[in-house]
Amino acid sequence: MRYIQLPADEKRRLSFYLAMEEFVARYLDEPECFFMWQVEPSVIFGRNQLIENEVNMDYCRRHAIQVYRRKSGGGCVYADMKNVMFSYVTKERPGEGGFRQDSNVGFLFNRYLMMIIQMLQRLGVDARASGRNDVLVGNRKVSGNAFYRLPGCSIVHGTMLYDTDMLNMVGAITPTDAKLLTKGVQSVRQRVCLLKDYITLTLPEFKAFVHDILCDKDLMLTAADIRRIEEIEQEYLLPEFIYGNNPRYTVVKHRRIEGVGEFEARIELKNNVIKGVNLVGDYFLIGELDSQLLDKLKNVPLEREALSFALPDRIDDVILNLYKEDFIDLLTL
Numbered sequence: 627m628r629y630i631q632l633p634a635d636e637k638r639r640l641s642f643y644l645a646m647e648e649f650v651a652r653y654l655d656e657p658e659c660f661f662m663w664q665v666e667p668s669v670i671f672g673r674n675q676l677i678e679n680e681v682n683m684d685y686c687r688r689h690a691i692q693v694y695r696r697k698s699g700g701g702c703v704y705a706d707m708k709n710v711m712f713s714y715v716t717k718e719r720p721g722e723g724g725f726r727q728d729s730n731v732g733f734l735f736n737r738y739l740m741m742i743i744q745m746l747q748r749l750g751v752d753a754r755a756s757g758r759n760d761v762l763v764g765n766r767k768v769s770g771n772a773f774y775r776l777p778g779c780s781i782v783h784g785t786m787l788y789d790t791d792m793l794n795m796v797g798a799i800t801p802t803d804a805k806l807l808t809k810g811v812q813s814v815r816q817r818v819c820l821l822k823d824y825i826t827l828t829l830p831e832f833k834a835f836v837h838d839i840l841c842d843k844d845l846m847l848t849a850a851d852i853r854r855i856e857e858i859e860q861e862y863l864l865p866e867f868i869y870g871n872n873p874r875y876t877v878v879k880h881r882r883i884e885g886v887g888e889f890e891a892r893i894e895l896k897n898n899v900i901k902g903v904n905l906v907g908d909y910f911l912i913g914e915l916d917s918q919l920l921d922k923l924k925n926v927p928l929e930r931e932a933l934s935f936a937l938p939d940r941i942d943d944v945i946l947n948l949y950k951e952d953f954i955d956l957l958t959l
Contacts, residue, residue, distance in 0.1 A: 630646070641859050646855050647715060651715045656717070657717050658716050659845070660715075660841055662710050662837070663710070663713065665692075667791065669692070669705075669798045670702070671693075671694075672696065672908050673911065674905065674911065675695075677870065680702040685797045686798050691794060691798050695867060695870070699887070699946075704795040704799065709785060715780070731773060739771070748839065751763055758910070770785050771783065771784030772910070774911070775912060787821060796814055887907050898927055902920075909948065911944070915944060930958055933958070
């Protein structure tokens with residue numbers, strides 16, 4: 627696997643590295659690529675999440691924490707220079723007879739997670755996979771990961787909690803009341819762990835170990851490559867991309883679907899007929915949300931039979947692990 631290197635060691639915004647993933651996926655003719663990056667304090671939330679639901683903007687402004695949206699699904703993440711982010715880009719290579727999108731996503735996730743787990747195990751860390759996309763040490767999370775697809779290739783990226791500012795991690799996504807922050811830190815420390823507590827390597831030593839274990843060749847980007855990445859980055863910096871838009875709605879439905887994620891369906895109704903749906907949450911999108919799913923709900927009565935007739939049978943082609951009956955339950959119950 628190729629390790630993608632930058633020609634200069636300088637601090638970059640989180641948006642640059644998201645754009646770098648896209649550049650690698652779109653323009654480098656390599657079957658597998660990997661790189662690591664670190665950023666100044668930043669919050670990154672998922673493609674389908676509402677910023678007001680996920681990010682404490684007042685806290686972020688007071689503590690100079692930058693806020694970005696990514697194009698993958700999943701939940702809200704805090705990152706700083708004391709932990710490290712992983713990016714893995716792979717070209718899709720159908721086997722005999724091809725494969726379904728959702729099975730490919732599962733295969734890719736499993737391959738990536740096992741790669742990370744085996745790397746940690748070589749350091750003596752008792753790591754294992756859990757849920758949709760997490761790596762645990764014991765019963766506590768050390769890495770969370772997300773996925774999205776571009777034409778002909780896939781991107782997995784995630785956190786590796788070597789160390790972090792726990793107060794900022796909690797404060798950036800929770801109320802800033804001092805008591806809630808204290809309780810939040812205590813609660814998070816019970817659910818997440820820091821890799822530094824399990825290994826003797828410093829963070830630079832850990833990064834060198836990961837590089838040597840996972841990659842056998844390096845590829846240095848050029849100045850022209852950097853300029854192209856910076857052009858892609860501009861999309862991630864647009865206010866309309868970061869903040870999104872909030873369409874009108876008359877009904878809000880909340881539901882957690884095990885193995886799929888948290889959902890908030892905001893439905894605009896007129897005489898019990900759907901005029902529009904905004905579907906937010908930390909789910910993983912693997913198809914076209916509007917054209918394959920939400921557009922099919924327009925002008926359909928909010929009734930189980932009508933929804934079942936209007937929707938395609940295979941919704942898990944659009945949202946990973948989501949089945950038709952569960953989606954109809956979300957909209958109607």
